[in-house]
Structures are given as C-alpha cells and as structure tokens.
Amino acid sequence: MTANPLPTRTPWTILRENAWQIAMYLLGTLLIGLLSWLLGLVYLAYSLASNGMYMAWVCPYCGHYALGTCAAGFDLISGRRFRPVPGRTFGREFRRRSWVLYPGWFLPPLVGLYLLVTSFSWPVLTLLVVCADAFWLLPQTSKSHCEACETVDSPRYPKNRKSTAGA
Secondary structure (H helix, E strand, O other): OOOOOOOOOOHHHHHHHHHHHHHHHHHHHHHHHHHHHHHHHHHHHHHHHHHHHHHOOHHOOOHHHHHOOOOEEEEEEEOOOOOOOOOOOOOHHHHHHHHHHHHHHHHHHHHHHHHHHHHHHHHHHHHHHHHHHHHHHHHHHHHHHHHHOOOOOOOOOHHHHHHHOOO
C-alpha cells in the first residue's frame, strides 16, 4: 500500500503521460524522414517495437505495473501478456534493459546535427531543438510518479537514499 493516494487514471491522463514520448517519436520520424523517408519509417517502427520490448522486459517488475496503476498505461497494454520472472527485480531489469529505448531518444538529435552540418535549414534546427527538449521533458513528466513510488529498488529514486541522507 502506498503512503500517497494514487491519482485517478483515465484515458486523458494516460495520453497526457505519454504525449511527450509520442511527440518525440513523431518529430523524430519527421526529422529522420528528411534524410530518408524509408529510414524515418524504420525509426518509427523501431520506436514502437522498443516500447513493446520495454513493456515485456522491464515493466512487469514495477510496483505500479503489478498494482494496475501505471500512469503510462503500460499495464493495460501488456499486463496480461508479460509476467515477472521470479528472482528478478525492477532496478536490475531497468539497468539491464533500458538500452532498448536509447536509439529512439538519440537517433533524432544525431540525424538533426548531421543535417544541420551538411545543409543548414531553420525547420531542421526547430525539429532538433524540440527533439532535444525530450531529454529534459520526458523524465520531468514522470518525475512525480517516480518520487511517490514505493518500488524499493528504483534506480531513479532509491528508497534507501532518504534514510542514508539524514544519517
């Protein structure tokens, strides 16, 4: 049981929780599509597949997933398909498997920089700035959920950090 009351989850709150990630993937598809429309489609397909892999590899170990209170709604999509493997923990699986999301985050800025160097344009610069904002905005949107989470081995907000900070 959590000490803080869990927020009510609705389709609107789930969409709001995922909005920056969806925007990042769509803008990344546009940016990479400027290099090659085929690569843009490959990027979009990878981004969707990487979220599915993350749901299978990491989410089953999260306390919110098990409680059916995932703010992003990942438990609604994959809760019946993926079960935790005994002996594994959220922190360990998060550290081992989060790499699957990195290309979705890093490829658009890299392609944007390449496009700016090879042929500068204001639309590319604008897309690059918005995609780069995702590095800050995505973690900030989930920060309130992570801070209130009681998952003991969370790599982002370890619960033992509070007890050792006062010692």
